[in-house]
Amino acid sequence: MPPSERQLLLDERAFARTLHRMALDILRQTPDPVPLVLVGIQRRGVELAVRLAALLAKETGAEVPRGALDITLYRDDLEVVGPRPLVGPTHLPVDLDGRVAWIVDDVLFTGRTVRAALDELADFGRPARIGLAVLVDRGGRELPVQADVVGERVPTSPGDKVEVFVKELDGRDAVEVVRGGGRP
Amino acid sequence: MSGALGKDLLGLEHLSGDQIRLILDTAEPFKEVSERAIKKVPALRGKTIVNLFFEASTRTRISFEFAEKRLSADTVNVAASGSSVVKGETLVDTARNLEAMRIDMVVMRHGSSGAAKFLADRIVSSVINAGDGKHEHPTQGLLDLLTIRDHRPIAGTKVCIVGDVLHSRVARSNIWGLLKLGAEVAVCGPASLLPLGIEALGVQVFRRVEEAIAWADVINVLRLQLERMQTGYIPSVREYYRVFGVTMERLERAPRDLLIMHPGPMNRGVEIDSRVADGPHSVILNQVTNGVAVRMAVLYLLAGGKPELAEAAKGASDR
Numbered sequence: 001m002p003p004s005e006r007q008l009l010l011d012e013r014a015f016a017r018t019l020h021r022m023a024l025d026i027l028r029q030t031p032d033p034v035p036l037v038l039v040g041i042q043r044r045g046v047e048l049a050v051r052l053a054a055l056l057a058k059e060t061g062a063e064v065p066r067g068a069l070d071i072t073l074y075r076d077d078l079e080v081v082g083p084r085p086l087v088g089p090t091h092l093p094v095d096l097d098g099r100v101a102w103i104v105d106d107v108l109f110t111g112r113t114v115r116a117a118l119d120e121l122a123d124f125g126r127p128a129r130i131g132l133a134v135l136v137d138r139g140g141r142e143l144p145v146q147a148d149v150v151g152e153r154v155p156t157s158p159g160d161k162v163e164v165f166v167k168e169l170d171g172r173d174a175v176e177v178v179r180g181g182g183r184p
Numbered sequence: 185m186s187g188a189l190g191k192d193l194l195g196l197e198h199l200s201g202d203q204i205r206l207i208l209d210t211a212e213p214f215k216e217v218s219e220r221a222i223k224k225v226p227a228l229r230g231k232t233i234v235n236l237f238f239e240a241s242t243r244t245r246i247s248f249e250f251a252e253k254r255l256s257a258d259t260v261n262v263a264a265s266g267s268s269v270v271k272g273e274t275l276v277d278t279a280r281n282l283e284a285m286r287i288d289m290v291v292m293r294h295g296s297s298g299a300a301k302f303l304a305d306r307i308v309s310s311v312i313n314a315g316d317g318k319h320e321h322p323t324q325g326l327l328d329l330l331t332i333r334d335h336r337p338i339a340g341t342k343v344c345i346v347g348d349v350l351h352s353r354v355a356r357s358n359i360w361g362l363l364k365l366g367a368e369v370a371v372c373g374p375a376s377l378l379p380l381g382i383e384a385l386g387v388q389v390f391r392r393v394e395e396a397i398a399w400a401d402v403i404n405v406l407r408l409q410l411e412r413m414q415t416g417y418i419p420s421v422r423e424y425y426r427v428f429g430v431t432m433e434r435l436e437r438a439p440r441d442l443l444i445m446h447p448g449p450m451n452r453g454v455e456i457d458s459r460v461a462d463g464p465h466s467v468i469l470n471q472v473t474n475g476v477a478v479r480m481a482v483l484y485l486l487a488g489g490k491p492e493l494a495e496a497a498k499g500a501s502d503r
Contacts, residue, residue: 011364054423072227073225073226073255073484090213091216119226123224124221124222
């Protein structure tokens with residue numbers, strides 16, 4: 001196997017710029033009086049939702065509620081990978097009914113996580129609309145799922161890895177692509 | 185073997201501290217599932233589970249059933265009375281017949297110690313021991329551990345089990361689990377109801393409940409099985425309460441705040457004072473709530489699929 005090659009996709013400044021653009025894009029796609037809620041997918045989607053909520057609050061002057069969703073129990077591959085030992089907390093602070101709920105995740109790949117998140121959200125309520133905002137869209141979809149707001153698009157092969165680092169968990173903000181790091 | 189726990193959960197004696205911690209950690213997020221408006225996740229969709237109860241049980245059976253249903257499994261309850269068991273069918277034949285209907289797990293309560301292992305060795309499905317004779321009741325031990333951990337770190341905590349330790353599978357599972365997680369464990373009760381040589385496990389013995397209360401951080405009060413009186417283990421229920429009852433007066437002299445636990449069903453005024461059972465230090469109903477979460481965790485961890493496929497699947501990202 002050739003040695004894996006690591007590329008920087010977003011550095012700290014580009015990361016901040018991208019998030020800001022995503023926040024504006026979310027606002028543009030949310031008709032004004034409808035209340036928002038941001039739902040981050042465990043793990044790093046949760047941190048990104050916190051950042052986006054802060055940016056949105058700055059733009060609009062209003063608090064934006066945000067929650068966290070762990071989709072482990074809604075996965076379609078328990079049979080294959082076995083149970084994941086640690087399931088993160090799920091909490092949704094507000095009633096979803098009538099709101100525009102934005103699912104926030106770090107990387108969009110096969111679309112299976114989003115499929116699971118849609119199922120799980122449906123068990124919590126009936127939002128007026130559900131949007132999807134991702135920091136990186138790496139292609140490679142296995143389900144008919146597309147994001148409404150995309151920070152950065154990068155074409156990848158199945159063996160590549162896209163790694164997202166956030167200050168809260170990793171000490172720095174960055175997105176890196178590891179080429180050929182995984183299996184083909 | 186599948187998953188981090190293997191095929192079955194038969195007891196805590198043969199689990200490692202890490203495996204026990206894994207179950208407790210997995211139970212944490214399941215607490216939240218039971219607080220949702222729709223108390224159901226699809227994790228065990230399509231799995232079939234048989235609850236096979238050869239002994240009467242209300243709490244444990246209902247707790248397992250809630251856990252199974254909240255994970256979307258399909259469940260069937262078989263009580264020994266009213267089943268082919270009364271017609272003389274053996275345990276293995278009963279289980280093999282159930283297995284021929286393509287089930288995935290059996291949750292079994294049985295009066296004989298070792299029944300769960302006997303069954304697990306003979307069928308392909310996972311077996312969860314819901315109490316076998318005087319041997320173990322692992323999910324009760326786990327929910328007791330979870331309840332203690334909700335209030336304080338288990339390592340270093342002093343836990344005294346009071347009552348009929350001799351006949352108690354709850355005591356055994358608690359002792360194994362607590363010792364593996366680094367707690368200090370003691371037992372207290374009439375000499376006739378304590379197993380001989382229990383000190384060899386690393387368990388302290390108190391003859392007087394006052395001494396136990398002075399020593400402990402947690403008191404786990406066992407049910408006095410009233411049928412024991414007829415067989416001469418104790419002179420009378422009243423005398424038992426006078427000597428070993430966990431009463432308000434005794435707790436008021438405790439040097440620190442105690443956590444009071446009881447696996448249920450309680451005999452108020454026999455092993456425990458009503459004022460203690462309903463008092464501020466009682467976590468007896470928290471135990472019941474935690475029971476569902478712990479059983480969900482065990483079912484979820486045992487339901488794991490095919491590990492030989494797991495490596496291949498890890499290559500594909502989760503996203």
